[in-house]
Amino acid sequence: MSGGAGQRADIGVIGGSGFYSFLDDVTEITVDTPYGPPSDSLFLGEAGGRRVAFLPRHGRGHTLAPHLINYRANLWALRSVGVRQVLGPCAVGGLQPAYGPGTLVIPDQLVDRTKGRVQSYYDGLPRPDGAEPNVVHVSFADPYCPSGRESALAAARANGWDPVDGGTMCVVEGPRFSTRAESRWHAAQGWSVVGMTGHPEAVLARELELCYTSLALVTDLDAGAETGEGVSHTEVLEVFARNIARLRTVLFDVITKLPESERDCLCTRSLGGQPTGIPLP
Numbered sequence: 001m002s003g004g005a006g007q008r009a010d011i012g013v014i015g016g017s018g019f020y021s022f023l024d025d026v027t028e029i030t031v032d033t034p035y036g037p038p039s040d041s042l043f044l045g046e047a048g049g050r051r052v053a054f055l056p057r058h059g060r061g062h063t064l065a066p067h068l069i070n071y072r073a074n075l076w077a078l079r080s081v082g083v084r085q086v087l088g089p090c091a092v093g094g095l096q097p098a099y100g101p102g103t104l105v106i107p108d109q110l111v112d113r114t115k116g117r118v119q120s121y122y123d124g125l126p127r128p129d130g131a132e133p134n135v136v137h138v139s140f141a142d143p144y145c146p147s148g149r150e151s152a153l154a155a156a157r158a159n160g161w162d163p164v165d166g167g168t169m170c171v172v173e174g175p176r177f178s179t180r181a182e183s184r185w186h187a188a189q190g191w192s193v194v195g196m197t198g199h200p201e202a203v204l205a206r207e208l209e210l211c212y213t214s215l216a217l218v219t220d221l222d223a224g225a226e227t228g229e230g231v232s233h234t235e236v237l238e239v240f241a242r243n244i245a246r247l248r249t250v251l252f253d254v255i256t257k258l259p260e261s262e263r264d265c266l267c268t269r270s271l272g273g274q275p276t277g278i279p280l281p
């Protein structure tokens, strides 16, 4: 990859493939990483005067299941083209009756209920390129970027969408949906929404000192919060299609609202000067 201006970006969006239609002058580039290839090419372009790199989380044909996504490669690839702030729109189930289909949640907490996903760059294990990273422990008390959250809330409100400010995203392994018992348990903890991709996306961003903001669109009430047949994939797709145009507009607006000068949030200091043993891209 050569490093021309057209191949750089400072904001990354990881989302469904419907999202990059808001980019102007799109360049598709292939990026390889020490962790293997990301989900797809990066689509680089401009939105609201900002340089944006879009990455289809599940691949452009939506062929990758949530538990098989190469999250490390995805975040690494974005950082390697210059990205420092990441927006992660995703479809989720509502765990509380008040959070029905069409609700937009900007969570401020996360609970990891995934199993066996690789969730660190600094696990001390050799990489395919032979490098051996140090073991590093990052603070993850507040998993999302505070200024990214503020930008997302402001953008949603500016577009007539009353977002839920805060709440806990529970991330499950998938690809199956939760049983009623699991869902009722999640709801009883007071958690707000349940998804399959929010982890380890957020923590890997933190390990690369990237800002990460989740925009969670509720497409259905989870099995424990409703009384019908339970979640169906068709239902999820229908609600997502209805709201995707709206979410695209909000995303475009968030991009214009993200801090442009030097970032001043905890995300920029998450490694606290600890030596990682590997150079960040």
Ligand SMILES: [Zn+2]
Pocket: 145, 146, 147, 148, 210, 211, 212, 263, 265, 266, 267, 268
């Ligand atoms: Zn930040």
